[in-house]
Amino acid sequence: KLEEAISDYDEAISRDPGLVQAYYNRGNAKSDLGMKQEAISDYDEAARLNPNFAKAYNNRAVAFSSLGKKQEAIKDYSQTLRIDPKYTISYHNRGKANYDLGQEEEAIKDYETFIKKANKSQAHIVNADKEFLDEYRAAKEAHPEKPLPKAPDSISSELDDTISANPVTETRSEAILFLDIRGSTEIINTYGGYHFFAMFNYLESIYNKHAHQNGAVYKKGLGDGFMAVFENNPGAVKTAIHVMQDLNKYNETAEEKSKINVRIGIDFGETKVAPDNDRYGIPVNVASRIEGIKPEAFRSLTAREEEFPFDNRLLISYIVYNSVKNDPDIVCKEFGWAEFKGLEGVTYNLFLIDWTNCKHPSNQD
Numbered sequence: 237k238l239e240e241a242i243s244d245y246d247e248a249i250s251r252d253p254g255l256v257q258a259y260y261n262r263g264n265a266k267s268d269l270g271m272k273q274e275a276i277s278d279y280d281e282a283a284r285l286n287p288n289f290a291k292a293y294n295n296r297a298v299a300f301s302s303l304g305k306k307q308e309a310i311k312d313y314s315q316t317l318r319i320d321p322k323y324t325i326s327y328h329n330r331g332k333a334n335y336d337l338g339q340e341e342e343a344i345k346d347y348e349t350f351i352k353k354a355n356k357s358q359a360h361i362v363n364a365d366k367e368f369l370d371e372y373r374a375a376k377e378a379h380p381e382k383p384l385p386k387a388p389d390s391i392s393s394e395l396d397d398t399i400s401a402n403p404v405t406e407t408r409s410e411a412i413l414f415l416d417i418r419g420s421t422e423i424i425n426t427y428g429g430y431h432f433f434a435m436f437n438y439l440e441s442i443y444n445k446h447a448h449q450n451g452a453v454y455k456k457g458l459g460d461g462f463m464a465v466f467e468n469n470p471g472a473v474k475t476a477i478h479v480m481q482d483l484n485k486y487n488e489t490a491e492e493k494s495k496i497n498v499r500i501g502i503d504f505g506e507t508k509v510a511p512d513n514d515r516y517g518i519p520v521n522v523a524s525r526i527e528g529i530k531p532e533a534f535r536s537l538t539a540r541e542e543e544f545p546f547d548n549r550l551l552i553s554y555i556v557y558n559s560v561k562n563d564p565d566i567v568c569k570e571f572g573w574a575e576f577k578g579l580e581g582v583t584y585n586l587f588l589i590d591w592t593n594c595k596h597p598s599n600q601d
Contacts, residue, residue: 418546505517
């Protein structure tokens with residue numbers, strides 16, 4: 237049954253590499269078969285495609301924990317709770333990981349938080365945790381040398397509806413833009429979530445100003461960035477250029493801790509439109525991968541690897557470049573040929589926009 241399910245998910249992914257639930261569900265099936273590392277790879281992809289997918293982080297953490305990678309598990313459980321504070325099972329699970337690491341005080345806090353916040357359907361887990369805490373406290377009081385009780389097992393999230401969760405209402409040909417704030421995790425850990433969201437809100441105000449003038453039709457928040465949809469390539473590219481230029485001007489006078497560095501990737505193609513206006517399909521997948529591309533993904537690179545730009549980088553695919561190459565206000569150059577995971581056998585010719593030498597709206601006649 238599980239092998240057949242994996243085969244079905246393979247087929248779904250081959251038809252739509254952006255189908256988040258298929259990666260997640262395939263990861264669950266692989267995990268149940270004991271293929272923990274392969275499951276983690278699928279959860280990685282589900283979380284990359286949808287950074288707000290709490291279940292993917294929880295289940296990746298369970299897989300990490302089963303491989304003895306408790307610190308990685310704790311990090312993912314914490315991310316699950318940042319995304320969805322009501323996803324209470326991650327308190328139970330994080331308690332287990334902390335307990336296994338000997339971090340008993342943190343573990344007890346997590347178990348107590350879970351017991352306090354759990355819903356009625358989790359009553360059996362609550363009872364098990366209460367029994368465990370009673371045994372733990374009795375053991376600690378009885379004798380320091382007495383063996384401590386075993387903590388209750390971690391619990392994975394259930395399957396997601398793979399096909400009908402995002403039924404397609406229509407298909408369109410559109411430009412897809414992915415934008416990501418560089419170093420967001422470090423910013424949050426160092427300066428706090430309030431500081432980061434103030435930065436994000438400022439970035440969003442800059443984006444909105446230009447997007448509305450350039451044919452933007454949809455935007456989806458992704459925690460530390462967003463996906464945007466445009467009617468055509470020139471609109472997406474000009475918006476990205478102007479965002480980069482305005483951020484550069486802002487960064488010139490901003491405090492170091494408040495500087496905003498981003499990466500942007502743009503592709504064009506046929507998208508599938510869900511009832512909530514979300515987008516799926518190959519260009520969504522490709523634009524996301526262009527945004528986050530690393531040097532090792534390139535089969536050939538026109539620049540030297542040590543010159544590879546990690547911050548304030550704007551990369552576009554060939555089909556996007558072909559639409560804007562004759563625009564004198566847009567300056568770009570070929571950057572290299574790349575191949576993306578999940579799209580093996582297809583190489584993409586990518587172009588780097590020299591946004592510093594492109595015309596800004598305020599400089600136009």
